[in-house]
Amino acid sequence: MKFISNQRNLTNKINIAQRAINVKSTNELLRGLKISAKDGGLIISAYDAEISIMTSVEADVQREGEIVVNSKLFGDIIRKLPDSFVEVETDDSMNIHIKCLSSNFTIKGMDASRFPQLPKADEDSNIYTLDNISLKNMIRQTSFAVSQDPTKSILMGELFEVDGNKMTLTAIDGYRFAVKSSDIENSPENIRSIIPGKTLNEINSLLEEDGNVELRFSEKNAFFRINDTLISARLIDGEFIDYKKLLPREHTTRIRVNRRELLSSVERAALLFMSDKNNLIKLSIEPGALTIRSNSDIGNVHEVVDIELDGNNLDIAFNSRYIIDGIKHIEDEEIYIDFTTNVNPCVIKSIDKDEYTYLLLPVRS
Amino acid sequence: MKFISNQRNLTNKINIAQRAINVKSTNELLRGLKISAKDGGLIISAYDAEISIMTSVEADVQREGEIVVNSKLFGDIIRKLPDSFVEVETDDSMNIHIKCLSSNFTIKGMDASRFPQLPKADEDSNIYTLDNISLKNMIRQTSFAVSQDPTKSILMGELFEVDGNKMTLTAIDGYRFAVKSSDIENSPENIRSIIPGKTLNEINSLLEEDGNVELRFSEKNAFFRINDTLISARLIDGEFIDYKKLLPREHTTRIRVNRRELLSSVERAALLFMSDKNNLIKLSIEPGALTIRSNSDIGNVHEVVDIELDGNNLDIAFNSRYIIDGIKHIEDEEIYIDFTTNVNPCVIKSIDKDEYTYLLLPVRS
Numbered sequence: 093m094k095f096i097s098n099q100r101n102l103t104n105k106i107n108i109a110q111r112a113i114n115v116k117s118t119n120e121l122l123r124g125l126k127i128s129a130k131d132g133g134l135i136i137s138a139y140d141a142e143i144s145i146m147t148s149v150e151a152d153v154q155r156e157g158e159i160v161v162n163s164k165l166f167g168d169i170i171r172k173l174p175d176s177f178v179e180v181e182t183d184d185s186m187n188i189h190i191k192c193l194s195s196n197f198t199i200k201g202m203d204a205s206r207f208p209q210l211p212k213a214d215e216d217s218n219i220y221t222l223d224n225i226s227l228k229n230m231i232r233q234t235s236f237a238v239s240q241d242p243t244k245s246i247l248m249g250e251l252f253e254v255d256g257n258k259m260t261l262t263a264i265d266g267y268r269f270a271v272k273s274s275d276i277e278n279s280p281e282n283i284r285s286i287i288p289g290k291t292l293n294e295i296n297s298l299l300e301e302d303g304n305v306e307l308r309f310s311e312k313n314a315f316f317r318i319n320d321t322l323i324s325a326r327l328i329d330g331e332f333i334d335y336k337k338l339l340p341r342e343h344t345t346r347i348r349v350n351r352r353e354l355l356s357s358v359e360r361a362a363l364l365f366m367s368d369k370n371n372l373i374k375l376s377i378e379p380g381a382l383t384i385r386s387n388s389d390i391g392n393v394h395e396v397v398d399i400e401l402d403g404n405n406l407d408i409a410f411n412s413r414y415i416i417d418g419i420k421h422i423e424d425e426e427i428y429i430d431f432t433t434n435v436n437p438c439v440i441k442s443i444d445k446d447e448y449t450y451l452l453l454p455v456r457s
Numbered sequence: 458m459k460f461i462s463n464q465r466n467l468t469n470k471i472n473i474a475q476r477a478i479n480v481k482s483t484n485e486l487l488r489g490l491k492i493s494a495k496d497g498g499l500i501i502s503a504y505d506a507e508i509s510i511m512t513s514v515e516a517d518v519q520r521e522g523e524i525v526v527n528s529k530l531f532g533d534i535i536r537k538l539p540d541s542f543v544e545v546e547t548d549d550s551m552n553i554h555i556k557c558l559s560s561n562f563t564i565k566g567m568d569a570s571r572f573p574q575l576p577k578a579d580e581d582s583n584i585y586t587l588d589n590i591s592l593k594n595m596i597r598q599t600s601f602a603v604s605q606d607p608t609k610s611i612l613m614g615e616l617f618e619v620d621g622n623k624m625t626l627t628a629i630d631g632y633r634f635a636v637k638s639s640d641i642e643n644s645p646e647n648i649r650s651i652i653p654g655k656t657l658n659e660i661n662s663l664l665e666e667d668g669n670v671e672l673r674f675s676e677k678n679a680f681f682r683i684n685d686t687l688i689s690a691r692l693i694d695g696e697f698i699d700y701k702k703l704l705p706r707e708h709t710t711r712i713r714v715n716r717r718e719l720l721s722s723v724e725r726a727a728l729l730f731m732s733d734k735n736n737l738i739k740l741s742i743e744p745g746a747l748t749i750r751s752n753s754d755i756g757n758v759h760e761v762v763d764i765e766l767d768g769n770n771l772d773i774a775f776n777s778r779y780i781i782d783g784i785k786h787i788e789d790e791e792i793y794i795d796f797t798t799n800v801n802p803c804v805i806k807s808i809d810k811d812e813y814t815y816l817l818l819p820v821r822s
Contacts, residue, residue, distance in 0.1 A: 162755070165728065165729075165755060165756075168728045169725065169728055172724055172725045172728060173725070174721070194722075194760060194761035194762070195725055195758070195760050196758065196759050196760070197725075197756060197757075197758045198756050198757050199729075199755060199756030200755060200756060356537065356539065357559075357560070359537055360534065360537045360538070360560055363530065363534055364530075364564075390527070390530060390564060390565060391530075391562060391563050391564030391565060392562070393560070393561065393562045393563070394561050395559060395560050395561070396559040397559070
């Protein structure tokens with residue numbers, strides 16, 4: 093294998109592929125990038141059990157071939173080279189020679205034939221198209237609510253649904269859930285799959301603000317095409333909770349409140365908790381005023397926030413961390429919070445749009 | 458005690474005082490800020506064994522008094538309050554009531570009379586004045602070479618000298634040393650003190666680009682006045698190494714080299730070392746060219762850098778980390794490196810100025 097490529101392009105694409113590398117993998121091959129040089133350019137591939145990334149780089153390929161190289165070492169070297177042309181050549185002993193201006197590296201490569209086969213989408217499968225920013229928002233506004241509990245493997249993923257012209261992501265961790273929808277243009281078929289939260293976060297980091305992403309699904313994988321990068325996400329087997337059943341049908345108390353003011357007040361009330369446990373804050377809802385109280389060994393706080401109340405007065409308690417998460421991930425200036433009783437979940441949503449819902453269980457105080 | 462102050466001013470000054478807080482201190486009082494309200498304003502003080510900070514805040518003091526409050530909790534609360542006026546009041550049970558718009562906190566205070574006395578400068582002691590940027594550079598260009606070895610307590614400090622019109626900071630860790638001087642206007646008396654490196658780094662972070670700093674010395678402490686903040690640094694007892702004796706009197710090889718090119722080449726050569734040990738790079742100096750080589754289990758590299766050579770050819774080896782440190786902390790575009798033999802130290806310095814010297818011991822390869 094021998095090729096010449098541009099240092100900057102190569103660096104960018106290595107950065108992309110490295111998102112699929114699990115540096116803690118005990119399998120040396122899986123800490124590697126596979127580089128395939130074919131007439132017309134390079135394909136850089138990376139793979140771990142949950143995610144694979146394949147991206148292409150322009151290059152002048154002088155001899156075709158492929159090799160696997162330690163991702164960190166190769167990435168660090170290419171990144172540190174001057175912004176110029178880089179020549180990469182392998183020899184019969186699987187050494188990789190890297191030249192750039194007056195820099196010359198020789199590092200060990202690994203046998204590319206031992207690198208795992210990456211999952212591939214069926215050429216005939218349906219394509220769903222979505223703009224990057226919508227997918228970014230869907231991931232950003234839900235993925236924080238993915239469960240971190242490895243005994244609940246299904247809840248470590250998000251439910252990815254296509255239903256008619258609506259694409260929806262849902263994350264649940266047992267105490268709260270976050271749902272975000274976007275309209276899509278083409279919806280050849282309904283979909284219901286579970287994608288690992290960690291993979292969605294990697295995809296989010298690869299999405300620029302502009303452009304579109306193309307999605308395909310197979311039985312075992314979801315595929316995301318972002319420009320010339322193809323990502324596969326291994327789906328989680330199992331049946332996701334029917335979250336729609338958890339949504340209260342009605343509310344008896346609705347408040348309308350400035351989101352930033354509420355967020356600041358709850359964040360201040362949470363300051364009295366030095367640890368993650370027992371972050372209990374109490375809300376008292378009356379016409380015109382929401383009073384937030386919290387108590388701990390180190391002091392107490394009460395905060396008053398202006399609200400518009402529609403419905404009954406209510407006293408209810410929440411874990412401050414979970415209520416902060418919900419308020420933080422809405423963008424609107426004002427939000428609604430709907431309640432029924434102090435043992436039923438509340439629902440946080442935006443004023444105008446029906447696209448985002450955050451449901452939160454209260455704490456019995 | 459009762460006062461009203463501005464949230465933003467108070468936050469800024471808490472941020473300053475917190476630099477002297479050791480959050481790991483087992484003494485609750487030393488994790489606290491002492492707030493003294495007197496006619497005209499507040500004094501916020503913080504103290505640990507090595508450093509104390511005292512800073513003043515404008516406030517409308519309605520009842521004089523003083524209290525100690527947990528630094529983290531008080532800082533977090535004030536920082537999160539809205540940008541408005543904050544009322545702070547203590548009661549007879551040493552509770553502290555904090556009010557700001559519709560936020561109300563009550564937290565526990567501690568008895569201020571138990572707070573340690575801060576070191577004070579003798580009113581008659583000499584004052585040395587230096588511009589902030591010079592002191593910042595002196596600290597930045599030397600403190601990285603302070604020893605981290607607690608068994609060498611003297612070398613965990615920097616030698617602070619005033620000799621005639623020259624102020625000099627020197628750090629040595631046994632393998633290399635860094636010396637930086639600045640001219641000062643007034644030099645009432647020569648000084649030779651050892652200031653902990655950690656304290657100097659805190660002082661650096663408090664220095665803005667503009668303005669001047671005033672220094673005083675007592676037997677046990679150095680005092681730095683930066684605007685309305687007074688910092689005391691406990692001096693380290695003992696005799697600092699006579700670094701001037703270590704400086705080679707002459708050189709038989711001098712190279713002139715572009716600093717950034719050399720830095721990049723050495724950084725690349727260092728990439729082959731995954732751990733901190735044995736980071737050996739070999740330099741071969743010939744007319745016009747410096748060749749850098751390194752070898753490790755994972756590969757080898759050679760780099761060529763253009764130089765101007767004055768003197769003899771030389772082969773010499775260094776720990777790459779130490780040579781990188783030295784080159785990184787000079788600002789000049791081109792530098793000199795002076796050598797004698799491959800078992801004697803080399804000296805890195807700027808082309809124009811005589812103010813900075815970095816001495817580095819070679820490794821026998």
